[in-house]
């Protein structure tokens with residue numbers, strides 16, 4: 001090759017692809033490739049007119065005019081040459097691919113004649129001069145407008161300053177790498193673009209790509225993209241699979257990769273690394289966690305900090321197995337009115353509710369008061385509070401932190417009030433993870449225009465905030481739709497007044513205030529069902545659409561339970577002047593009158609499960625039991641409020657050691673006893689409201705549980721919500737008249753059956769089988785919850801012990817076994833055979849299990865009426881007994897308590913005991929108050945004997961045997977310790 005001139009010999013060596021000419025008349029070579037020959041002159045190629053593919057890369061060619069004689073040329077590679085003249089030849093008609101990269105082309109020209117052009121490579125067209133003459137670079141894309149077939153354009157490493165001249169091209173691949181482009185622009189018409197390389201430019205934003213829906217690969221390496229949010233510009237490019245953001249400032253963002261993967265969740269390759277499934281899951285969990293996950297994290301955080309920081313014991317709100325601290329949570333989207341409603345409610349029902357003030361890091365709006373609407377704190381302080389474990393839950397909303405502190409709740413609880421708070425959905429989820437068990441009311445707007453205009457009218461919110469709040473309406477609706485029962489109730493809040501009425505109605509129903517109001521208007525009391533249907537006179541009936549009862553009916557359940565209690569109380573209060581007058585005569589105050597003679601107290605004392613539980617389980621409750629629980633507390637403290645809060649009764653209890661002192665009140669006020677007994681109206685009123693007594697007595701399980709959790713008894717006093725568990729409706733046996741005190745309860749395993757009970761006066765009637773209301777999901781859930789908590793805690797030894805004791809109780813009751821308890825029951829058999837007779841006979845004749853259980857009951861009954869406390873302590877009896885080593889199990893205490901019933905009561909036994917498995921035994925005795933009864937005898941304390949303590953209680957399920965000769969008092973107190981753990985023994989004899 002001479003002077004870089006291409007010769008015929010050279011050509012002939014490099015020809016290839018023998019084929020037919022375009023005319024098809026002759027055979028010709030179709031391809032010529034002469035690379036790296038330092039060719040300068042290729043003019044000889046003018047004679048090779050049939051060439052279709054010409055490759056002359058890495059030569060020194062400056063002139064390609066020979067191509068003008070190649071009409072059939074399809075592909076031209078003239079890269080790495082020294083060509084100045086851009087397309088300096090006549091356009092071959094079928095020219096489809098041209099590579100002019102690495103030449104010396106400084107500007108583009110009109111290529112409209114090259115209509116067949118599909119691929120044009122113009123990279124590094126001015127490489128040699130890059131550093132010298134900016135003017136000689138291609139700085140602008142132009143001349144391609146008519147290249148209607150151009151699908152591939154590469155103009156890398158030029159000096160293109162801005163993207164232009166590509167309008168409506170059918171480009172599928174575009175490479176503008178290594179230019180000076182600052183902005184992605186003018187690409188929106190490239191609808192076919194699939195691969196875009198804009199690497200090594202000065203691009204700061206991905207804006208401009210959002211319409212390129214076929215884009216699958218974007219290379220933006222070595223640019224100036226700094227914000228993760230830039231990725232949102234391409235997040236709706238659903239075909240985008242590969243993105244390269246290497247060497248961009250964005251890489252320094254924390255968790256950059258996860259963040260980008262989260263936004264662009266269709267990516268399969270990112271920064272030239274495959275995106276793994278794990279990364280995608282982590283990204284979602286990090287940036288869009290489910291509400292449950294948020295709640296769990298929040299809860300975990302607070303639990304952890306509560307554990308690692310020293311904490312005061314907030315006993316008022318401690319979790320209790322049966323009676324969680326009462327809380328009301330109003331939830332709903334921002335500015336739906338929940339805060340306003342919460343304030344209003346707390347104001348109007350200030351005897352019941354206190355506003356739980358949350359903390360927030362947002363600044364106060366105009367008119368907001370620190371400590372009233374929120375505790376406004378700085379972010380630093382808030383974070384510190386989190387670390388100190390002060391919060392029950394927290395949440396970030398709109399860039400601000402919100403948190404409900406334990407102290408906020410506790411300060412309300414200390415007042416003896418239920419805590420009313422408002423919060424967003426995440427807060428609800430978080431609270432649901434905590435030990436609190438609030439009632440949740442969803443306030444939801446349905447008229448979006450009104451909602452928006454309300455938010456606008458407040459003037460606090462940006463459009464984005466309004467939009468966010470709006471979007472959350474759907475979230476609330478979705479949760480409500482998909483999780484029946486998640487909210488206890490739903491109130492539409494388009495109209496604030498109506499919403500408040502609906503809320504009030506719910507609250508009133510729950511509190512039983514409606515009942516009381518009705519009772520205020522008429523002396524007779526409706527059934528719970530009657531009152532359910534009725535609306536409060538002063539509250540407009542919310543339309544069904546406004547008030548949606550939760551699927552689990554928990555409000556309803558609560559309501560139905562509450563009413564009898566509230567009704568009884570109000571009835572007791574309404575009972576009238578005579579009793580009050582007497583009470584005043586005797587005790588100097590109405591409250592004393594109530595304490596000693598009030599039917600409420602009687603009802604509670606004799607039949608009230610909770611009060612029995614309290615009575616026997618807690619020191620203060622003993623005071624209650626013997627003196628009329630709350631009323632005596634009040635008696636010594638002052639007059640009763642006209643409409644005293646049930647929940648507020650705890651205040652009375654808390655306030656008062658006086659309650660405990662009242663243990664003696666009765667003894668000191670025997671006249672009260674007389675007045676009480678002398679008031680048949682009381683008894684009758686009670687008889688007239690059997691469900692009242694029974695609703696309370698009918699919850700043996702309640703007593704049972706309470707006895708299982710003696711420490712809870714104490715805490716319960718702070719838990720006005722506690723009346724809720726009395727959901728086990730007990731039907732009063734027909735034919736009973738007069739007498740009302742349930743003396744003895746033997747509960748079935750599932751607590752749904754009352755097996756035997758006993759009350760004073762009236763005719764003998766067998767107890768009815770009582771089923772827990774199956775529709776009361778709350779009860780069912782509640783009970784299974786209790787069971788779930790109890791069961792796993794029992795060791796096999798405990799279970800064996802329980803079983804053994806149950807067995808022994810059964811056998812002892814039917815007089816079959818001579819073991820540990822035998823002597824106890826023998827004593828009773830001898831002391832009170834008359835009551836036993838009919839049952840013991842039936843036992844003799846019937847060996848089957850049902851009769852055995854019947855006999856068990858009868859045995860209990862017999863025992864319950866045997867022995868009088870004053871005769872001798874159980875321990876004495878034990879000591880004097882057979883001398884056997886006796887386990888001081890519940891039954892021994894049972895015996896002790898049975899003494900109090902000696903000869904005073906009739907016993908009624910279940911007539912369907914065969915159906916009932918006696919798995920737990922409860923004995924509840926209350927002092928027997930009868931006319932003429934001596935103060936001393938009436939002072940005997942009620943006691944609950946129960947099966948083993950619940951996990952966490954101090955009660956040991958299995959007690960050691962009593963050493964021979966142990967004193968009765970020791971034994972008793974030990975036993976009671978199991979029930980009354982941690983409680984002072986005030987009031988106990």
Ligand SMILES: Nc1ncnc2c1ncn2[C@@H]1O[C@H](COP(=O)(O)OP(=O)(O)OP(=O)(O)O)[C@@H](O)[C@H]1O
Pocket residue numbers: 332333334335336337338339340358359362393394395397402403404422423424425426427428460
């Ligand atoms: N501790 C909390 N946990 C979760 N959400 C909370 C908490 N405290 C307040 N919120 C909720 O955060 C959202 C924002 O509260 P903020 O008080 O700033 O809003 P607002 O415009 O006054 O609306 P609202 O009238 O609903 O309170 C509200 O929906 C509020 O109920």
